[in-house]
Amino acid sequence: MAGFVFVGPGRVGTGLALALSAAGYQVGGAVSRPNQSVTRSSNRFTELTHLPALQWMDARSLIEQADVVFLTVPDQAVTPVAQTLVDDGWLHRGQIVAHTSGAHSSALLQCVESVGAQKLSLHPLQTIADPAKAPLLFTGATFTAEGDEDAVTKAFEWVRALGGIPVRLRAEDKAKYHAAAVLASNAVLALMGVVDELAGLPNGWAAFLPLVEGALNNLRTLGPKEALTGPIExxxxxxxxxxxxxxxxxxxxxxxxxxxxxxxxxxAAQKGSLSGAQRDALERLL
Ligand SMILES: NC(=O)c1ccc[n+]([C@@H]2O[C@H](COP(=O)([O-])OP(=O)(O)OC[C@H]3O[C@@H](n4cnc5c(N)ncnc54)[C@H](OP(=O)(O)O)[C@@H]3O)[C@@H](O)[C@H]2O)c1
Incomplete structure (x- = not known):
């Protein structure tokens, strides 16, 4: 068997392949998108993992031999890629087919049920810009899992082996959970763009880093309510x-x-730092 195989050797696919290999799991390699010759991402996958990244037309036996096929492709490509694998007859009973989308449930993989494969959505609650750093970043990160029961149980084992924290999530809660993840990650960067433009300091956003880090440290030790300071508080x-x-x-x-x-x-109101009159006045102002 080929253990884990990744269709989509991008940031998360390469990062997971590296982390799972380092944790002692067998990783067979990666597969590029259908109708595409070798891509930059497949070259980088091989460079970082020293594992093969095959073109689609050469990938049949790798996928047939896989225990777990991870579709680490953009969210909108998950269902079409899964359907192609089913139509080509490359999947079979006993395999787990997984995606790593945060917003979508394992229902994106409904079509793999027709061949008896199990479906899984496993989302690392972490931002992966450089896959080489992923094994470190996955340590201590929460991974949310949802899908067929046996697949979720196995995913919990993988996550623990990566040093992560496995959490079960209901399919219907994924979109709201992912909106929260976007606020915690992308929105912070967008906010720093606004900060940079507004303050116009010669050292730009970097001038604010100690302030951001101070707020994060207070958050870590005190939680959001007690860490809150500033004019509104x-x-x-x-x-x-x-x-x-x-x-x-x-x-x-x-x-x-x-x-x-x-x-x-x-x-601030939950913290109890505002009088009723102050809260009313601030709410009117904002
Ligand atoms: N990056 C993160 O921080 C992060 C965190 C958590 C979850 N996720 C999720 O992980 C998944 C992958 O994200 P990513 O950031 O790793 O993306 P990525 O770096 O852009 O990698 C996507 C991979 O999929 C391939 N691909 C693109 N379009 C395809 C198609 N139509 N059919 C087949 N393969 C295709 C790309 O190949 P080419 O080289 O040919 O374009 C590339 O290898 C997404 O579901 C995303 O929501 C991402």
Whole structure:
């Protein structure tokens, strides 16, 4: 058997292949997309993992021999790729077919049921920009799993072997969970883009890194409510009004400030740092 095989040797496919190999699992290699010759991502896969990355037309026996076929392709390609594997007769009973989308459930893999394969969605709650760093980044990361019961049980074993934290998620909760993941990751970077533009300091966003790191350290030790400081937490309506006045000529920054300001009022209210009058005034302002 070929153990794990990855269709889509991109960031997550390569990262998982590296991490699973390092944890002692057998990884057979990767497969490029159908109708595509060798790609940059397949070359990089082989460079990093020293495992083969085959073109689709050469991949039949690798996929037939796999215990687990991971479709680490863009979300919209998961179902068409799974359907092609079913139509070509490359999958069989006893295999697990998995995807790593955060927003979509294992229902994207419904078609593999027709050949008796099991379906799994396994999402690493981590951002992978450089697959070489993935094994380190997966340590301590939460992985959410959902799908056929035996496949989820096996996925929990893999995740523990990677040093991750396995968590079961219901299919219907995935979209909301993934929206939260996007806010925790991509939105933070977008926010730093706004910060950079707004402050106009010569050292740009980097000037704010110690502040961001300070807030993260407080979050780690105290949690969001107790870590919260700033004008809203102090009920300082005059300062918030001043901020809103200067943001009028930057509609994106104003929108971000108002949206996050409302969330801050709600957190400060939960913390109990605002009087009823201060909360009402801030809510009217924002
Ligand atoms: N990156 C992250 O931080 C992250 C984190 C958690 C989950 N995920 C999920 O992991 C999955 C893969 O994401 P990624 O960031 O690893 O993507 P990626 O780096 O862009 O890699 C995608 C891979 O799929 C191949 N591919 C593209 N279109 C295809 C198609 N139509 N049919 C077959 N293969 C195709 C690409 O090959 P080519 O080289 O030919 O383009 C590439 O090897 C997605 O479901 C994503 O939501 C990503």
């Amino acid at each position: 102090r009920g300082d309506i005059v300062t918030v009004q001043k901020h809103l006045d200067v943001l009028r000529d930057n509609p994106t920054a104003l929108l971000v400030y108002v949206a996050l300001g409302r969330a801050t009022v709600s957190l």
